[in-house]
Amino acid sequence: MAVIPLERKPLTFAERTYLPQIASGLWTTFKRIFQPQVTLSYPEQRPAIPPGYRGVPTLVRDPNGREKCVSCQLCEFVCPPKAIRITPGEIPADQADRAHVEKAPQAFDIDMLRCIYCGLCQEVCPEEAIFLQNQYSLSGYTREEMVNHKDKLYELGGTIPDQHYKWDQKKTAAEHGNTH
Amino acid sequence: MATEFAFPDSAAKAAGAPPEFQTEKMSLSMGPSHPSTHGVLRLQMELDGEILTKCDPVLGYLHRGDEKIAENMTYNQFVPYTDRLDYLAPLANNMAYAIAVERLAKLEVPARCQAIRVITAELARVSSHLMGLGAFGIDTGAWTVFMYCFTEREKLYKLFEELTGARFTTSYARIGGLQRDVPEGWTKNVNAFCDQFLPILDEILGLLTRNKIFMDRSVDIGVISKADAIAYGLTGPNLRGSGVGLDLRKDKPYSGYEQYEFDVPVGTKGDCYDRYLVRGEEMKQSVRIIKQAVAKFPGGDWYAKDARKIFAPPKDKILTSMEELIQNFMIVTEGPQMPAGEVYFEAENPKGALGFYVVSKGGGVPWRLKIRSPSFCNLSILPKVCVGALISDVVSILGSFDFVMGECDR
Numbered sequence: 001m002a003v004i005p006l007e008r009k010p011l012t013f014a015e016r017t018y019l020p021q022i023a024s025g026l027w028t029t030f031k032r033i034f035q036p037q038v039t040l041s042y043p044e045q046r047p048a049i050p051p052g053y054r055g056v057p058t059l060v061r062d063p064n065g066r067e068k069c070v071s072c073q074l075c076e077f078v079c080p081p082k083a084i085r086i087t088p089g090e091i092p093a094d095q096a097d098r099a100h101v102e103k104a105p106q107a108f109d110i111d112m113l114r115c116i117y118c119g120l121c122q123e124v125c126p127e128e129a130i131f132l133q134n135q136y137s138l139s140g141y142t143r144e145e146m147v148n149h150k151d152k153l154y155e156l157g158g159t160i161p162d163q164h165y166k167w168d169q170k171k172t173a174a175e176h177g178n179t180h
Numbered sequence: 181m182a183t184e185f186a187f188p189d190s191a192a193k194a195a196g197a198p199p200e201f202q203t204e205k206m207s208l209s210m211g212p213s214h215p216s217t218h219g220v221l222r223l224q225m226e227l228d229g230e231i232l233t234k235c236d237p238v239l240g241y242l243h244r245g246d247e248k249i250a251e252n253m254t255y256n257q258f259v260p261y262t263d264r265l266d267y268l269a270p271l272a273n274n275m276a277y278a279i280a281v282e283r284l285a286k287l288e289v290p291a292r293c294q295a296i297r298v299i300t301a302e303l304a305r306v307s308s309h310l311m312g313l314g315a316f317g318i319d320t321g322a323w324t325v326f327m328y329c330f331t332e333r334e335k336l337y338k339l340f341e342e343l344t345g346a347r348f349t350t351s352y353a354r355i356g357g358l359q360r361d362v363p364e365g366w367t368k369n370v371n372a373f374c375d376q377f378l379p380i381l382d383e384i385l386g387l388l389t390r391n392k393i394f395m396d397r398s399v400d401i402g403v404i405s406k407a408d409a410i411a412y413g414l415t416g417p418n419l420r421g422s423g424v425g426l427d428l429r430k431d432k433p434y435s436g437y438e439q440y441e442f443d444v445p446v447g448t449k450g451d452c453y454d455r456y457l458v459r460g461e462e463m464k465q466s467v468r469i470i471k472q473a474v475a476k477f478p479g480g481d482w483y484a485k486d487a488r489k490i491f492a493p494p495k496d497k498i499l500t501s502m503e504e505l506i507q508n509f510m511i512v513t514e515g516p517q518m519p520a521g522e523v524y525f526e527a528e529n530p531k532g533a534l535g536f537y538v539v540s541k542g543g544g545v546p547w548r549l550k551i552r553s554p555s556f557c558n559l560s561i562l563p564k565v566c567v568g569a570l571i572s573d574v575v576s577i578l579g580s581f582d583f584v585m586g587e588c589d590r
Binding site for chain 1: 253256257258259260261324328331334341342344345346349351359360363383386387390391392393395423425442443444445446447448449453454457458461492495496498499500505508509512513
C-alpha cells in the first residue's frame with residue numbers, strides 16, 4: 001500500500017512578500033482571456049442535448065398514430081415520488097383495429113411539480129409508451145398548469161419508430177391459432 | 181471582581197481596559213442560511229470578543245427521512261434517493277448503495293459493470309473535490325479558483341449527461357447492474373477529459389498552493405491531531421489530512437479497485453492546508469485510476485445476466501416474450517428478490533466512508549436501511565476544533581471540511 005505524505009516546502013523569501021504569487025495569478029487569469037469562451041448565452045444559445053437525455057416524460061404514439069399505452073399502471077407503481085396518476089379505461093368502440101389491445105388510459109396525469117426525472121417509468125414500461133425526451137425547461141403560473149394531462153403528454157411525445165408492433169404481432173398470431 | 185476567561189486574548193485585554201470597553205460573552209448563530217456554511221448548517225457559537233469559546237453545530241434543517249422512505253419502497257426505487265445524499269457525487273452514492281444490496285444477495289456483477297462503476301465513481305470524486313476546492317477558495321477569498329473549478333466540473337457534467345441522461349441526479353446504478361451501458365465513444369471522451377484536465381488542475385492548484393494569502397488563512401488553522409481524527413470517526417480526505425492513511429479502496433477493495441495502481445496521499449499536520457493538499461492530490465490519483473480503467477476496459481455483459489429475479493430482462497425481450505414480460509412485472513412490483521439477512525458495506529466516497537446497513541427479511545423491500553454518512557461524522561469534531569478559533573477561521577475550517585448537508589441530514 002502506497003501512502004505518500006504530502007510535502008510542505010517552506011516559502012522562499014520572495015514568496016513571503018506575496019508579490020510573485022500575485023503576479024503569477026494575474027498572468028494565469030490574463031492568459032485565460034484569450035481562451036475560447038466556455039459559457040453559453042442561454043436562452044439564445046441552447047446546449048446540445050445528447051441522445052438518451054432524461055427530460056420531461058411524455059407519452060408516444062406508434063407510426064400508425066395509435067396510442068401505445070395500455071394503462072398497465074406499472075409506471076404509476078414504480079414512480080418514487082408518486083407523480084403519475086392513471087385512470088384505466090376501455091378502448092373506444094370506434095377504434096375497431098385496436099379492440100384486441102383491451103385497455104387504454106382514460107386519464108393519464110403527470111404532476112411535473114413532483115416528477116424527479118429519474119426515468120424509472122421509461123425503464124419499466126413494457127410497451128415503450130412513455131419516454132423522457134429532450135424538453136428540459138418548463139414553467140407555469142399555477143399548480144394546475146404544471147400537471148400534464150393525457151392530451152398534453154401525447155402532444156409533447158409525438159411519434160416514435162416502433163421495432164416490434166407487439167399487438168399487431170399478437171393479433172396475427174392469434175389469427176393463426178397461436179395464442180402465445 | 182475579576183472575570184475569568186477561558187480564552188484570554190482579546191477579552192482579557194478588554195478586562196484591563198476602561199469599563200466601557202469591557203465585554204461579556206456573546207452568543208451568535210451562524211446559519212442556517214449563511215453563505216459559508218455550505219448548505220443549511222447552523223453553528224450556535226459563544227464568543228469571547230472574536231474568539232469562539234463554544235461551538236454547537238445544529239443539524240436537521242434538511243432532514244427528509246430517507247432511511248424511513250427506504251423501508252416503503254423496493255430496492256431499485258430507492259436509487260434516486262441516494263442521488264440526493266451527497267448531491268455533489270451522486271454516481272458514487274449510487275454505486276455504494278448498489279454494492280451494499282448486491283453483497284446482501286451475494287451477487288457478483290460482471291467485470292465491465294465494475295469498471296464502469298469505478299470510472300463513474302472516480303469522475304464523481306473529481307467533480308466533488310473540484311466543488312470542494314472551489315468553495316474553499318471562495319471561503320478564503322479566491323474567487324478565480326471557483327470559476328476555473330466550475331469550468332472543469334461543467335465538462336464532467338457533460339460526460340455524466342451523455343452517460344446517464346441527467347447532469348446532476350444521475351440514478352445510474354441498479355441492483356445487479358446499471359441503468360444502461362456506456363454510449364459509444366464515451367470512454368474516449370473520458371480519456372480526452374483526463375488528458376486536458378491534468379495541466380488545468382496544476383494551473384488551478386498553482387493559484388493556491390504556494391500563495392501566501394491563502395496559506396495565511398489555512399496553515400495551522402483547524403489542526404486535528406491523528407488521535408482526535410480517529411477518535412471522532414473522521415473519514416475520507418479529512419482523516420487523511422491528519423496523516424492517517426486509511427482508504428477503503430486500498431484497505432477493503434470493492435468493485436475491482438485492487439486492479440488499479442494508485443497512491444493514498446496523507447497530510448502531515450492536519451490543518452486546513454493539509455486537507456486542501458490531500459484533495460488536490462486525490463484528484464490526480466483519481467485521474468490515474470480512470471486512465472487505467474479506460475485502458476483495460478473489459479467487454480462482455482454490463483449487468484448480472486444470471487440474476488433473473490434481481491435485474492429486469494432487456495427491453496426487446498419484454499416486448500416479445502410473455503415470460504420476460506411477467507418477470508419484468510414481478511421485479512418492478514415485488515422488487516428484486518433478496519434473501520433474509522443483514523449486511524454493512526462502506527465505500528470510499530469523495531467525502532469519506534459512506535456506509536449502508538441493510539437489514540432484509542426477504543423479498544424486495546428493505547426492512548431497515550441505515551445510512552452512515554461521512555459528512556455527519558466529520559462534523560462531529562467541529563465543537564472541538566472550532567473552540568479557540570477566530571470567527572474568520574471558522575469559515576476556513578468549514579470550507580476545508582467540504583461537507584454536504586444533504587448527506588448530513590439525509
